Amino acid sequence: MSLIEVHDLEVHYPIRSGFWNRVTDEVLAVDGVSLSIEAGETYGLVGESGSGKSTTGKSIVGLEKPTHGQVIYKGKDITKSANRQKLDYNQDVQMIFQDSLSSLNPRKRIEDIIAEPLRNFGKLSKDEEKLRVLQLLDIVGLDADALYKYPHQFSGGQRQRIGVARAVATNPKLIVADEPVSALDLSVQAQVLNFMKKIQRDFNVSYLFISHDLGVVRHMCDNIAIMHRGRIVEMGTRDDIYNHPMHIYTRRLLSAIPETSVAHREEARAKREAVEKEFQENQQRYYDKDGKVLPLLDVTSTHKVALPADEVAKLQREAD
Amino acid sequence: MAQNDPLNKKSSISAEDLTRLSKEAEATATPSSRQIIWKEFKADKIALTSAIIVVGFILFVIIASFFIPAGSYKAVNIMDYFNKPFTPDFWLGADSSGRSVAKLLIVGSRNSIGIAIGLTLISGTFGIAYGLISGYFGGMTDMIMSRIYDFMLMLPTLMFIIVLVTIIQNYNAITLTLILSLFQWMGSSRLIRSRALAESRKDYVAASKTSGTSNFKIIFREIMPNISSLIIVEMTLAFAGNLGVETGLSFLGFGLPNGTPSLGTLIANATDPTNITQYWWTWLFAALEIIVLCLAVSYVGQALRRSADASQRLGDK
Numbered sequence: 001m002s003l004i005e006v007h008d009l010e011v012h013y014p015i016r017s018g019f020w021n022r023v024t025d026e027v028l029a030v031d032g033v034s035l036s037i038e039a040g041e042t043y044g045l046v047g048e049s050g051s052g053k054s055t056t057g058k059s060i061v062g063l064e065k066p067t068h069g070q071v072i073y074k075g076k077d078i079t080k081s082a083n084r085q086k087l088d089y090n091q092d093v094q095m096i097f098q099d100s101l102s103s104l105n106p107r108k109r110i111e112d113i114i115a116e117p118l119r120n121f122g123k124l125s126k127d128e129e130k131l132r133v134l135q136l137l138d139i140v141g142l143d144a145d146a147l148y149k150y151p152h153q154f155s156g157g158q159r160q161r162i163g164v165a166r167a168v169a170t171n172p173k174l175i176v177a178d179e180p181v182s183a184l185d186l187s188v189q190a191q192v193l194n195f196m197k198k199i200q201r202d203f204n205v206s207y208l209f210i211s212h213d214l215g216v217v218r219h220m221c222d223n224i225a226i227m228h229r230g231r232i233v234e235m236g237t238r239d240d241i242y243n244h245p246m247h248i249y250t251r252r253l254l255s256a257i258p259e260t261s262v263a264h265r266e267e268a269r270a271k272r273e274a275v276e277k278e279f280q281e282n283q284q285r286y287y288d289k290d291g292k293v294l295p296l297l298d299v300t301s302t303h304k305v306a307l308p309a310d311e312v313a314k315l316q317r318e319a320d
Numbered sequence: 321m322a323q324n325d326p327l328n329k330k331s332s333i334s335a336e337d338l339t340r341l342s343k344e345a346e347a348t349a350t351p352s353s354r355q356i357i358w359k360e361f362k363a364d365k366i367a368l369t370s371a372i373i374v375v376g377f378i379l380f381v382i383i384a385s386f387f388i389p390a391g392s393y394k395a396v397n398i399m400d401y402f403n404k405p406f407t408p409d410f411w412l413g414a415d416s417s418g419r420s421v422a423k424l425l426i427v428g429s430r431n432s433i434g435i436a437i438g439l440t441l442i443s444g445t446f447g448i449a450y451g452l453i454s455g456y457f458g459g460m461t462d463m464i465m466s467r468i469y470d471f472m473l474m475l476p477t478l479m480f481i482i483v484l485v486t487i488i489q490n491y492n493a494i495t496l497t498l499i500l501s502l503f504q505w506m507g508s509s510r511l512i513r514s515r516a517l518a519e520s521r522k523d524y525v526a527a528s529k530t531s532g533t534s535n536f537k538i539i540f541r542e543i544m545p546n547i548s549s550l551i552i553v554e555m556t557l558a559f560a561g562n563l564g565v566e567t568g569l570s571f572l573g574f575g576l577p578n579g580t581p582s583l584g585t586l587i588a589n590a591t592d593p594t595n596i597t598q599y600w601w602t603w604l605f606a607a608l609e610i611i612v613l614c615l616a617v618s619y620v621g622q623a624l625r626r627s628a629d630a631s632q633r634l635g636d637k
């Protein structure tokens with residue numbers, strides 16, 4: 001059984017306008033997302049900015065109330081706050097935020113920040129608590145003198161480590177990491193990703209790893225879902241997505257990964273332009289008449305794609 | 321969190337290191353906000369002087385008023401009618417009933433400052449809590465609370481106070497403070513609400529929610545400290561303003577009941593043209609006191625605001 005299952009999740013935000021402030025329209029931030037995360041794996045959720053990744057992640061940790069759908073954990077639907085209370089849900093499911101500065105209360109010392117979940121979920125004595133905070137700091141590679149400092153005294157990479165320390169404080173089963181390295185320098189990105197992997201091995205925690213960049217996700221994720229316009233356009237194993245991409249949007253994201261070797265740069269640019277051209281010209285083949293993403297269909301047992309049924313049948317034959 | 325917790329295995333830190341590491345951390349700790357405020361006042365001599373004046377004056381009038389029996393400033397004494405100031409018996413002169421202006425000023429200051437402090441605390445606490453709750457929850461809660469706020473703002477406050485004061489027969493300083501508070505809390509609440517609204521959207525609030533912290537604690541322990549500079553400035557300015565509220569009402573004759581001295585009733589002596597020119601001591605000292613107090617309070621407020629905002633501090637240089 002999966003650790004957590006998301007069924008047909010929808011988050012629609014009302015748009016109010018006019019004199020009476022009535023609801024005149026809706027933003028379909030998330031519009032029917034289903035996925036399941038296994039214990040100990042890293043699940044990638046990738047898409048451009050605005051595709052609804054953060055909203056999906058927030059619904060999974062219980063920060064956002066979905067308008068429709070379920071998130072099943074230990075057999076209970078945790079979109080209901082009563083069920084979250086009963087399970088002490090957030091002891092098991094935590095979040096790391098993109099903006100490390102805004103995610104740490106500027107008025108609190110690091111000790112109090114990291115100890116916050118411990119104080120709410122655990123019953124530790126003062127000394128036990130301090131020891132645990134010191135150990136957590138040690139695990140994420142920070143010295144003990146961080147204890148009484150404030151967030152603004154650290155660099156972005158260090159702050160993100162503090163965010164990770166807070167997230168793993170209660171030994172969670174799943175951490176939703178919302179673009180944890182997007183705001184960091186390239187050199188620091190690799191460091192943070194590496195110690196996130198180390199923590200995963202040590203704690204056997206699952207990640208829902210959100211990113212807008214398929215390049216970053218490559219070495220982290222076992223399974224990946226590609227998200228566009230609030231829906232999933234393609235999902236599969238790492239091999240499925242990187243080596244057999246089927247949806248034009250996936251190919252577009254792949255072509256956007258920066259090419260590091262100078263020799264292939266021109267080639268990569270030409271390919272990117274070709275993909276962009278096809279994306280612009282053949283929209284109606286990949287999306288329905290309202291521009292919505294089509295329903296997901298199985299191509300193989302692991303690989304699903306949002307394409308018309310006849311195309312999927314053709315792809316299935318090719319796959320066999 | 322059991323004994324076989326992965327942390328104990330993965331981290332090289334164990335219980336034996338606890339005291340040593342805590343000591344190390346304390347040595348490099350960042351100064352607390354109390355230390356920062358103290359440094360800020362040491363760097364700004366005007367603010368320090370102002371703080372000493374305000375605190376000293378408030379303590380003085382409170383203590384001194386205990387030594388002035390009610391009879392001694394209430395009794396009419398025709399013989400001392402408009403006695404000149406700076407004389408041995410009447411340091412600040414006497415008014416038209418021959419009462420010592422110095423004694424009236426001390427007791428009056430205590431009454432006026434007491435009302436201003438009470439008013440600031442009661443209406444400020446309520447207004448801040450109202451704004452924080454409205455901004456934090458947002459949505460429907462915010463909409464209903466904002467409508468109530470708008471309605472209160474629309475009421476002709478002064479008229480209501482005058483009517484209430486006229487209806488309520490036996491009121492004193494405490495009832496007056498409560499009545500005034502009913503109409504004064506809106507002042508800070510709108511600004512606090514908009515800051516709380518912006519603050520609630522920040523990720524640290526989301527992180528507190530996923531850390532299992534209750535809404536009540538998030539509002540008052542997480543968000544409130546982050547807008548403390550705004551609150552401090554609001555409260556100090558409100559205090560300066562509230563000194564004027566009672567004074568103004570008493571000046572108009574709707575403040576404290578007759579015979580209860582206050583800064584307002586003393587300044588009201590200036591409504592008489594002969595008092596303004598010939599018997600200036602009956603009102604000038606009270607007026608000067610209000611000006612000095614308001615100025616000093618606002619200097620203190622500014623220094624507090626700077627210490628709350630790291631980029632403006634003078635004490636760090």
Ligand SMILES: Nc1ncnc2c1ncn2[C@@H]1O[C@H](COP(=O)(O)OP(=O)(O)O)[C@@H](O)[C@H]1O
Pocket residue numbers: 013027028029030047048049050051052053054055056
């Ligand atoms: N609280 C909100 N109210 C209204 N619209 C929102 C809100 N939060 C997000 N949205 C909209 O929902 C869409 C998806 O947002 P988000 O989940 O943040 O995307 P991503 O994380 O993939 O960049 C965006 O168009 C965004 O403008």
Ligand SMILES: [Mg+2]
Pocket residue numbers: 050053054055178
């Ligand atoms: Mg996002």
